Amino acid sequence: MYRYDEFDEAFVRERVAQFSDQVARRLAGDLDEEQFKPLRLQNGVYLQLHAYMLRIAVPYGTLSSRQMRKLAFIARNYDKGYGHFTTRQNLQFNWPALKDVPEILGHLADVEMHAIQTSGNCIRNVTADHFAGVAADEVADPRPYAEILRQWSTIHPEFLFLPRKFKIAVTGADADRAAVRFHDIGLQVKRNEAGELGFAVWIGGGMGRTPMVGYQIRDFLPEADLLAYSEAIVRIYNLYGRRDNKYKARLKILIHEGGAETIAAEIEQEFNEIRYGVLRLPDDEIRRIETYFAAPDYPTRASESVPFKRARLADPAFDRWVGNNVSPHRAPGHAIVTVSLKPIGGVPGNATADQMDAVADIAERFSADEIRVSHEQNLVLPHVALEDVKAVYDALAAAGLATGNAGLVTDIIACPGLDYCALATARSIPVAERISERFGNPERQQEIGPLKIKISGCINACGHHHAGHIGILGLDRKGEEFYQITLGGSGDETASIGEIVGRGFSTDEVVDAVQQIVDTYIVHRESSEESFLAAYRRLGPAPFKEALYGTA
Amino acid sequence: MSDAQAQLPIWKDGSFGADAWVAVSAETELPADPAPILVPLAEFLAEAGRYTARDGDIGVLVGAGEDVHPLVPYLGDLRLIALEFPKFADGRNYSTARLLRERFGYAGELRATGDVLIDQIPLMRRCGIVSFAVKHEPTRRALLAHHSVEVRHYYQPVQSDAEVPAGTRPWARLPAARLPAA
Amino acid sequence: MDIITANRLSDGAVVFLTASGWSTRIAEAQALEGKESVAAALARAAADAEASIIVEPYPVDVERRAQGLTPTKLRERIRAQGPTVGHSKDLHLQVQAA
Numbered sequence: 121m122y123r124y125d126e127f128d129e130a131f132v133r134e135r136v137a138q139f140s141d142q143v144a145r146r147l148a149g150d151l152d153e154e155q156f157k158p159l160r161l162q163n164g165v166y167l168q169l170h171a172y173m174l175r176i177a178v179p180y181g182t183l184s185s186r187q188m189r190k191l192a193f194i195a196r197n198y199d200k201g202y203g204h205f206t207t208r209q210n211l212q213f214n215w216p217a218l219k220d221v222p223e224i225l226g227h228l229a230d231v232e233m234h235a236i237q238t239s240g241n242c243i244r245n246v247t248a249d250h251f252a253g254v255a256a257d258e259v260a261d262p263r264p265y266a267e268i269l270r271q272w273s274t275i276h277p278e279f280l281f282l283p284r285k286f287k288i289a290v291t292g293a294d295a296d297r298a299a300v301r302f303h304d305i306g307l308q309v310k311r312n313e314a315g316e317l318g319f320a321v322w323i324g325g326g327m328g329r330t331p332m333v334g335y336q337i338r339d340f341l342p343e344a345d346l347l348a349y350s351e352a353i354v355r356i357y358n359l360y361g362r363r364d365n366k367y368k369a370r371l372k373i374l375i376h377e378g379g380a381e382t383i384a385a386e387i388e389q390e391f392n393e394i395r396y397g398v399l400r401l402p403d404d405e406i407r408r409i410e411t412y413f414a415a416p417d418y419p420t421r422a423s424e425s426v427p428f429k430r431a432r433l434a435d436p437a438f439d440r441w442v443g444n445n446v447s448p449h450r451a452p453g454h455a456i457v458t459v460s461l462k463p464i465g466g467v468p469g470n471a472t473a474d475q476m477d478a479v480a481d482i483a484e485r486f487s488a489d490e491i492r493v494s495h496e497q498n499l500v501l502p503h504v505a506l507e508d509v510k511a512v513y514d515a516l517a518a519a520g521l522a523t524g525n526a527g528l529v530t531d532i533i534a535c536p537g538l539d540y541c542a543l544a545t546a547r548s549i550p551v552a553e554r555i556s557e558r559f560g561n562p563e564r565q566q567e568i569g570p571l572k573i574k575i576s577g578c579i580n581a582c583g584h585h586h587a588g589h590i591g592i593l594g595l596d597r598k599g600e601e602f603y604q605i606t607l608g609g610s611g612d613e614t615a616s617i618g619e620i621v622g623r624g625f626s627t628d629e630v631v632d633a634v635q636q637i638v639d640t641y642i643v644h645r646e647s648s649e650e651s652f653l654a655a656y657r658r659l660g661p662a663p664f665k666e667a668l669y670g671t672a
Numbered sequence: 673m674s675d676a677q678a679q680l681p682i683w684k685d686g687s688f689g690a691d692a693w694v695a696v697s698a699e700t701e702l703p704a705d706p707a708p709i710l711v712p713l714a715e716f717l718a719e720a721g722r723y724t725a726r727d728g729d730i731g732v733l734v735g736a737g738e739d740v741h742p743l744v745p746y747l748g749d750l751r752l753i754a755l756e757f758p759k760f761a762d763g764r765n766y767s768t769a770r771l772l773r774e775r776f777g778y779a780g781e782l783r784a785t786g787d788v789l790i791d792q793i794p795l796m797r798r799c800g801i802v803s804f805a806v807k808h809e810p811t812r813r814a815l816l817a818h819h820s821v822e823v824r825h826y827y828q829p830v831q832s833d834a835e836v837p838a839g840t841r842p843w844a845r846l847p848a849a850r851l852p853a854a
Numbered sequence: 855m856d857i858i859t860a861n862r863l864s865d866g867a868v869v870f871l872t873a874s875g876w877s878t879r880i881a882e883a884q885a886l887e888g889k890e891s892v893a894a895a896l897a898r899a900a901a902d903a904e905a906s907i908i909v910e911p912y913p914v915d916v917e918r919r920a921q922g923l924t925p926t927k928l929r930e931r932i933r934a935q936g937p938t939v940g941h942s943k944d945l946h947l948q949v950q951a952a
């Protein structure tokens with residue numbers, strides 16, 4: 121993990137002091153709400169439907185046990201005993217008092233954490249593959265680059281008042297677990313033919329009102345150019361992005377309206393001006409930052425574990441959980457464990473303070489003290505010995521965290537929706553809960569196979585519904601909630617935007633509609649090997665329309 | 673508007689001072705030499721000779737989003753470039769400031785005008801702006817009291833005499849000396 | 855019929871304008887009939903926003919139902935009563951029961 125040195129430590133303390141002063145000036149009336157709002161947003165403080173919300177940055181989704189315990193402490197002492205993990209690998213508290221936020225930030229600084237740029241029209245917290253550093257299919261760990269980008273973008277004096285928010289994601293494998301094609305800048309670490317490290321670069325992806333898959337601007341950008349190229353992109357966006365309409369202000373619209381090639385040429389020209397300047401990354405500095413992310417010293421283990429195999433045979437529930445929640449690790453005899461925050465019928469992404477502490481304890485004992493937050497609103501234990509997997513499972517079960525549904529139909533992503541969010545047009549969580557209950561039977565879920573349902577409570581698409589195999593968008597029709605369904609979206613390396621299947625459904629109808637879609641898939645799939653997404657891509661919408669509306 | 677604000681609108685080098693620059697446009701008659709004049713960018717470019725022929729300092733007012741590339745040949749003639757921030761949340765002129773200083777080597781005074789607030793002044797400084805037309809009363813009070821809580825550890829290398837490299841990271845910077853706040 | 859709602863600046867709590875100030879209980883909200891009384895109440899609220907007591911005041915359409923003043927829009931009912939799901943709801947019910 122990245123560790124703060126004196127510079128970072130001093131930086132974050134000064135930032136706490138700065139924001140504390142801003143809060144004090146707001147409470148004293150020296151700043152009015154209009155002036156204060158961008159300042160508080162740049163520090164992750166929203167005013168939501170019921171209260172303030174504080175969004176804490178979990179850079180590229182990596183946490184230590186100590187940090188997780190601090191989050192539990194804050195949940196207990198400043199909130200209502202729980203927190204919500206988000207689709208951007210952050211943690212949200214729904215009930216902090218503004219006057220307490222400076223103190224909370226002080227506690228966070230004690231464990232090298234902060235809430236800087238988790239909101240606002242600036243470069244947001246950088247996200248990365250939640251399996252970074254341990255995935256069997258990885259070219260290189262994306263987190264050193266994410267950390268370099270985090271530093272460069274933090275209080276960047278030129279880029280704090282962009283036309284709109286700006287999101288960057290980095291992945292290090294062909295299998296895209298970070299949805300890089302749906303970011304303003306998406307980076308995939310790769311090697312060129314000479315074996316040198318660099319990036320494939322996409323720009324202008326995003327969800328929201330006008331979802332777009334990113335435009336690939338570079339097949340290979342040398343790693344030394346990472347910051348200069350990013351600065352060129354953001355500068356062009358800052359100068360030319362629209363500011364007259366917030367729904368047309370993202371980079372994707374500039375690219376759409378200006379023409380991808382024209383904008384790309386502007387970016388390249390700007391890049392050429394600064395390429396060999398101070399932003400060029402020296403190789404030794406990249407390698408130095410990389411050492412922070414070196415994997416722990418794994419003891420040599422056999423690639424198979426007999427006790428593990430026996431436990432699987434003896435306990436079908438454990439076996440099923442392993443099948444879904446345990447992924448291949450690059451070190452022999454080790455595994456990556458996904459801790460599902462999607463209990464059947466529960467709120468996607470929520471964890472209580474006790475659960476946070478439990479995960480911290482488990483990570484300390486069994487996962488080299490490390491935890492990841494995934495953009496699918498789950499947690500990940502990245503360094504578990506196969507031999508320990510059963511003990512981890514038992515400990516998770518004791519904390520109510522052993523739901524074996526990772527990647528299945530009940531592993532639903534849902535934004536907070538109208539239960540919490542001031543911008544929402546409909547609720548998302550109750551729909552997620554009801555779908556989860558409907559498909560809760562483990563055998564049934566297994567039969568359906570990989571299926572991503574994603575729910576947003578308004579057009580802003582924080583629940584990534586455009587990228588859901590089944591996407592659900594909550595809207596308001598004459599004071600009643602209703603839900604529009606899209607099919608065939610995907611956030612991975614085959615990125616696609618879901619297509620609206622037809623007219624929307626009422627609260628009462630929507631779960632039945634999802635079931636009909638799933639049943640239709642089961643009937644039409646070639647075999648249980650053909651996933652929902654593959655089947656939809658082969659079949660198109662016709663059979664689903666027919667099932668839902670009676671006519672094709 | 674307070675009296676002080678009307679008479680001493682410009683914050684520079686640690687104190688408020690008068691604004692000697694006379695705003696002119698294509699329609700206005702030019703003041704007698706050598707009064708310094710401030711001309712909107714488009715009008716300056718349309719008729720540069722009208723202004724450069726005078727015997728007096730010239731400044732140019734650049735609106736948010738205006739392209740300064742055509743101004744480059746004249747930069748040596750300009751003693752002031754005023755960058756407008758129509759709303760503090762409109763950040764375009766932060767980029768323009770850096771381009772003028774770092775790309776085009778503009779060495780004269782760079783001023784922020786418009787919605788200039790205490791919390792943005794440190795950012796503007798880092799982008800090369802050195803003087804500030806300040807209307808907001810709490811900002812004026814805070815500047816006079818030297819009350820500015822800033823983050824003075826920087827993760828971006830900008831071109832500035834006021835900052836020096838810090839540690840091994842090539843992008844980290846610290847203030848060159850502990851200057852008085854703002 | 856309208857009431858005026860806002861958030862308290864210091865802690866964000868949802869509050870309602872009463873005859874004399876602000877309350878976290880919708881039951882204590884001042885019910886307003888007619889445009890003029892709404893405008894007058896909003897002016898009071900704006901003054902309190904100016905004075906850094908509350909933020910973002912706005913009127914909410916309500917009806918008198920058996921359980922008392924009830925917003926007609928779902929959003930405002932949720933805002934007045936708390937989340938309909940999850941941990942906060944459970945806590946909210948505990949508070950109400952206590």
Ligand code: SF4
Nearest residue numbers: 535541544577578582
């Ligand atoms: S999608 Fe809409 S409702 Fe959901 S969190 Fe985002 S803004 Fe709120």
